[in-house]
Amino acid sequence: MRFESSLVWVIELSDKIPLIPWDSSSRPPLVLVIRGNSTSVYIKAVSSLKPDVIMTESDVVDITTVIENIQSQSLIRSKKRSRERSITQRNKELQTLARDLEKMVEERTLWIESSNREQKELIKMERLFVQFLIEMSIKASQEEVLLSIRDQFRKLQIAQEVFLLQGKKLILFSKSDKQEFNLSDSIWNTQDVESLSENVSRKLAKILARPVGRLFVFPLPQFESETLSGVIVEKVSTKPIVEADYSLIKKYVQALGLSIQRIKLEESNRISALRWEKVFDGALDPVAIITENYDVIRSNKSFDQVSGKSKCYEIWGQLTQPCQDCPMINSAAKSEVAKSDKIFQVMRNSVTNDQSTEQKIYLHRYVDVTETRQAHIRFIQNEKLSSIGQIAEQMAHEIYNPLAGIIALVQILLMDSDLVDSTRQDLEEIGKAAVRAQKVIENLQDFVREESDLTISNLDEIVDKTLPLLKMKWRSYRLDLKLDSARGLIKVQPQLISQVVYNLIQNACQAMASGQTLSIRTNIVGQFAQLIVEDQGVGIPENIKSSIFKPFFTTKSLGEGTGLGLSLSKQIAERFGGKLFFKSNEASGTQFFLEIPVIEKAN
Amino acid sequence: MKKQIKILVIDDEPLIRRAFQKLFQGEKYQVFLAEDGLKGYQLWDVEKPDCVFLDVIMPGLNGWEVLEKKGDFCGAKVQMMSAYTGDLQDKKIWIEKIDGFLQKPFEDIMKIKSWVDGLK
Known part of the structure; x- marks a missing residue:
C-alpha cells in the first residue's frame, strides 16, 4: 500500500486511480475497489481490512464523485466524531457537576451535623443557666447567692473567683467565712471596664x-439609698x-443582680412587716382586726387573749352577743361602749377596699x-353650777330685796x-314666812358657790342648809332628824359636803314608799364627825353591792341619773380624809x- | 325745838324705803327717800343729811359709785346696806370711810333707830 497524507488511500487493486488530495485532519479513507465481478466471498475477505468504501470497478465512473462521496462521508x-467529542465533553462536565453537587451535599450535611452539635451544646448551656436561675430564686442571702454563682462558674469553667464590692469594701465569701478588704478609694470613677480592670488588678493582687x-x-442595681455596689469576676485562662466569654459571664452576673x-x-419587706408588728x-390600746361577723x-x-373564743364581743366584751352600742351595729366610725365599770370609745376603720367583693x-x-368622760361630765356639771350660780345670784338680789323689805316693815x-292680837299674830307669821324664804335663797347660794378654799364648818350646819333644798x-x-355633831369641827368645802348629803337624802327618798321614815342623824364617833342617812326601803341587792360606788353605775333608767352621784360622793368624802x-x-x-375627820372639838 | 335729824335713804326696794319712812315717823326726823343712786346723790348734795342709808346693789349708780361721786360726805354718817357679802377686799378704802355695813334682812330694826337717835 502506498500512503501520503494528502492522498486517498486506495487498496491498489487498480492502478488507474490517481492521487487525490485529502483533508489531513483525519486519515484518508480506505477505498476498496473491487475488480470485475467479485463474488461475495471475495468482498467479505477484503472487507476485513475495514475500508471506508467498497466499490466495484464498474462503479468507478468518476473518481471525483467517489472522493466527494468519501469526503462527505468523512x-x-x-x-x-466532534459531536461525540462534545457529548463526551458534556458528559465530563455533567460528571464534574455531579461531583460538585455531591461535595456540596456532603458539606451541607456536615454543617447541619455540626450545627446540631452546637445547638445541643447551647441548649445544654441554657439548661444549666435556667437551673442556676431557679437556684438563685430560692437563695435567701447575698452570701449564698455569691457562693452559688462562683460554684457555677467553676463547674462550667467560665471563671474562677467572684468578689462583692460595696462602696470601698471588697468582700470575698467562702463556705465558712467571709474576708473583707478595704480599698483606699472608690473604683467607680471610670466607666470603662477595661481600664478599671487594670487598676483593680494591681490593687487586688x-x-x-x-x-x-x-x-x-x-x-449592681442600686437599692434605695445604699452605697454603690458591684461584682468582680476573675477569670484565669491559658487561652x-x-x-x-465576657458575654456569658455578664449573663450570669445579670441574673445575680436581679437575685440580689x-x-x-x-x-426590706421583712423589716417593714416587723416594724408594723x-x-x-x-x-x-387594745386593737383587733375583725370581720363583719365579729x-x-x-x-x-393589749387585747385579751382568751383561748377557745373567736368573737370580739366574747373576748373583749366578755359577752355572748355583740356589745351594746358597738360601732359595727350602726356602721359608725366610732361609738362609746360601756364595759365593766369603764367607758371605751371604740373606733372602727375599714381595712378592705370598699369595692372589693371579699x-x-x-x-x-x-x-x-x-377618765376623760368623768372629767367632761364634771366639767359640764361645773359649768351648769356656775350658770346656776349666776342665776342664783341674780335671783337672790331680785328676791332678797323684797324679802328684806317685808321683814323690815313687819x-x-x-x-x-x-295692834289687835290676831293682827299681831298674822304679822308675825308673815315675818317668819319671809325669813324662811330668805333662808332658802341663802342655802341655794351656798350650794352653788364656787369656793375653792377650805372652811371650818360642821356637819350639822351643812345638813341644816341642805335639807330645805330637798324639802x-x-x-x-316622816323625817327623823337628830343632829349632834356641832362640837366636831371639820375643815371642808361645805358646798361639796352639802352635795353629798343632798345625794344621800335623795337616794334614800327614792328607795322608800311615802309614809316611811327617813332618818338623818349626826354624831361624833372617835375622831370622826359621822352622818347616817337611813331609809326603810328594800335594801341594796347583793349582786350590785360591789358596784354601787362605781362610776356610771346606775339602777335608774336612761336619762334619769348619770350614775355619778355615789361615785363622786365617795370621792368627795375621801378628798377630805x-x-x-x-x-x-x-x-x-x-x-x-x-365620816369626816374632826380637826378639833369645839367647846 | 331740837334740830331735826335728816335721814337720807337710797334704795331701789320700795318696801325698804317705806319701812324706813315708817320707822322714822315723827317730828324728830326728816326722811328723804331716793330710789336710785343718781337721785340719791343729788338729794345728798342739796339736803345735806345727817345720815345716809345707802344700798349697794342698785340699777344705774351702785352704792360704791355714789360714794365715789359724792367724794366728801359733808359730815353725814353713812351706813351701807346689802345682802351682798361677797369679796369686799377691793372696797376696803370705802369700808374704812363709812360708818357701818348692814346685812339685809335686818336682824333688829330697833338697833338702827337707836343708832340714828344717838347721832344728835
Whole structure:
C-alpha cells in the first residue's frame, strides 16, 4: 500500500486511480475497489481490512464523485466524531457537576451535623443557666447567692473567683467565712471596664498577695439609698479570652443582680412587716382586726387573749352577743361602749377596699375614755353650777330685796302697841314666812358657790342648809332628824359636803314608799364627825353591792341619773380624809355612813 | 325745838324705803327717800343729811359709785346696806370711810333707830 497524507488511500487493486488530495485532519479513507465481478466471498475477505468504501470497478465512473462521496462521508464522520467529542465533553462536565453537587451535599450535611452539635451544646448551656436561675430564686442571702454563682462558674469553667464590692469594701465569701478588704478609694470613677480592670488588678493582687487573672467588673442595681455596689469576676485562662466569654459571664452576673435585688426587697419587706408588728403589738390600746361577723383575725398584746373564743364581743366584751352600742351595729366610725365599770370609745376603720367583693374586714381600737368622760361630765356639771350660780345670784338680789323689805316693815309694824292680837299674830307669821324664804335663797347660794378654799364648818350646819333644798322630796316621808355633831369641827368645802348629803337624802327618798321614815342623824364617833342617812326601803341587792360606788353605775333608767352621784360622793368624802360606806339588807333597809375627820372639838 | 335729824335713804326696794319712812315717823326726823343712786346723790348734795342709808346693789349708780361721786360726805354718817357679802377686799378704802355695813334682812330694826337717835 502506498500512503501520503494528502492522498486517498486506495487498496491498489487498480492502478488507474490517481492521487487525490485529502483533508489531513483525519486519515484518508480506505477505498476498496473491487475488480470485475467479485463474488461475495471475495468482498467479505477484503472487507476485513475495514475500508471506508467498497466499490466495484464498474462503479468507478468518476473518481471525483467517489472522493466527494468519501469526503462527505468523512465529513459526516468527523461531525459525528466532534459531536461525540462534545457529548463526551458534556458528559465530563455533567460528571464534574455531579461531583460538585455531591461535595456540596456532603458539606451541607456536615454543617447541619455540626450545627446540631452546637445547638445541643447551647441548649445544654441554657439548661444549666435556667437551673442556676431557679437556684438563685430560692437563695435567701447575698452570701449564698455569691457562693452559688462562683460554684457555677467553676463547674462550667467560665471563671474562677467572684468578689462583692460595696462602696470601698471588697468582700470575698467562702463556705465558712467571709474576708473583707478595704480599698483606699472608690473604683467607680471610670466607666470603662477595661481600664478599671487594670487598676483593680494591681490593687487586688496586692491585697490578696497573689497574681490575679483577668477581672470583669459589673455594677449592681442600686437599692434605695445604699452605697454603690458591684461584682468582680476573675477569670484565669491559658487561652485568650474572647467576647463570648465576657458575654456569658455578664449573663450570669445579670441574673445575680436581679437575685440580689429580690433578696434586698424581701429583707426590706421583712423589716417593714416587723416594724408594723411592733407598732401593732406595742399599742397601749387594745386593737383587733375583725370581720363583719365579729371574728377576730388578729389582735395585739393589749387585747385579751382568751383561748377557745373567736368573737370580739366574747373576748373583749366578755359577752355572748355583740356589745351594746358597738360601732359595727350602726356602721359608725366610732361609738362609746360601756364595759365593766369603764367607758371605751371604740373606733372602727375599714381595712378592705370598699369595692372589693371579699369579706369586709375592720380594725377596732378600744380607747379607755373613762377618765376623760368623768372629767367632761364634771366639767359640764361645773359649768351648769356656775350658770346656776349666776342665776342664783341674780335671783337672790331680785328676791332678797323684797324679802328684806317685808321683814323690815313687819318688824316696824310689830312695834305698834295698838295692834289687835290676831293682827299681831298674822304679822308675825308673815315675818317668819319671809325669813324662811330668805333662808332658802341663802342655802341655794351656798350650794352653788364656787369656793375653792377650805372652811371650818360642821356637819350639822351643812345638813341644816341642805335639807330645805330637798324639802319637796322628803316631805312625803316622816323625817327623823337628830343632829349632834356641832362640837366636831371639820375643815371642808361645805358646798361639796352639802352635795353629798343632798345625794344621800335623795337616794334614800327614792328607795322608800311615802309614809316611811327617813332618818338623818349626826354624831361624833372617835375622831370622826359621822352622818347616817337611813331609809326603810328594800335594801341594796347583793349582786350590785360591789358596784354601787362605781362610776356610771346606775339602777335608774336612761336619762334619769348619770350614775355619778355615789361615785363622786365617795370621792368627795375621801378628798377630805373621810369615808363613805353603807350597810344594807332587805329586812331593815339601807344606812349610808359619811365620816369626816374632826380637826378639833369645839367647846 | 331740837334740830331735826335728816335721814337720807337710797334704795331701789320700795318696801325698804317705806319701812324706813315708817320707822322714822315723827317730828324728830326728816326722811328723804331716793330710789336710785343718781337721785340719791343729788338729794345728798342739796339736803345735806345727817345720815345716809345707802344700798349697794342698785340699777344705774351702785352704792360704791355714789360714794365715789359724792367724794366728801359733808359730815353725814353713812351706813351701807346689802345682802351682798361677797369679796369686799377691793372696797376696803370705802369700808374704812363709812360708818357701818348692814346685812339685809335686818336682824333688829330697833338697833338702827337707836343708832340714828344717838347721832344728835
